[in-house]
Amino acid sequence: MNRASSVPAPLAWIDVVTERLGKALAWLILAMMLIQFLIVVLRYMFNFNSIPMQESVMYMHALVFLLAASYTLKHDGHVRVDIFYRGFSARRKAWVDLFGTLFLLMPVMLFVLVSSLGYVSKSWAILEGSPDTGGIPAIFLLKTLIPVFAVLMIVQGIAELIRNALIIAGRIAPPAHDDDHLEERV
Numbered sequence: 001m002n003r004a005s006s007v008p009a010p011l012a013w014i015d016v017v018t019e020r021l022g023k024a025l026a027w028l029i030l031a032m033m034l035i036q037f038l039i040v041v042l043r044y045m046f047n048f049n050s051i052p053m054q055e056s057v058m059y060m061h062a063l064v065f066l067l068a069a070s071y072t073l074k075h076d077g078h079v080r081v082d083i084f085y086r087g088f089s090a091r092r093k094a095w096v097d098l099f100g101t102l103f104l105l106m107p108v109m110l111f112v113l114v115s116s117l118g119y120v121s122k123s124w125a126i127l128e129g130s131p132d133t134g135g136i137p138a139i140f141l142l143k144t145l146i147p148v149f150a151v152l153m154i155v156q157g158i159a160e161l162i163r164n165a166l167i168i169a170g171r172i173a174p175p176a177h178d179d180d181h182l183e184e185r186v
Contacts, residue, residue: 007163007172014159015074018152022071028060035060055136062142066149070156073105076175090174094167097160105157113150120144 006012036057042048072078085096120143129137166172 007166011159011162011166014155018070018074018156018159021152022068022074025064025068025071028064032057032060032064051130051132051135055130055132059136059138059142062145066145067152069149070152073153073156073160091168094164094174098164098168101157101160101164105160106154109150109153109157113147113154116143116146116150120147 007015035053039050039053039057042050042053069078085093088096120140123140123143126140127137128139128143129135130139163172163175167174
């Protein structure tokens with residue numbers, strides 16, 4: 001392969017899945033805003049309160065926050081203290097990202113995955129529902145997002161490991177980022 005060759009198929013597949021998931025979840029933000037607006041209007045103009053509507057906003061927020069984290073990782077949008085990193089060459093950044101993914105991201109996500117399984121399985125065993133009368137009877141599904149989040153982050157982490165190893169080896173070009181405007185992209 002030459003330096004500008006395309007990424008391997010498994011890496012491209014992970015990127016496509018992560019990209020589509022992230023873009024689909026972005027629509028939930030609009031739905032959350034509209035439902036929250038409706039909740040406020042109904043409460044203050046008509047003195048009407050809906051627990052399922054309030055809980056639906058919480059569910060959508062959890063979906064966006066947990067499931068779009070891998071999309072954020074793919075786009076290098078997570079918080080980073082980059083006092084030195086910003087000035088590094090693309091190859092040196094790839095080394096930092098590779099070690100960070102291998103020794104920080106992966107162990108933490110494996111810990112989250114393993115430690116959440118008992119918590120989630122207990123919730124499934126009783127089909128845990130809302131503690132509020134009339135609430136959404138699906139807390140067990142909400143809690144299931146925790147291990148799903150960890151799996152998505154591990155899969156995207158594997159993609160980042162492969163990508164950075166290929167950049168270090170000179171088999172693919174590093175992604176073009178305008179690091180001066182990361183805050184504006186997020």
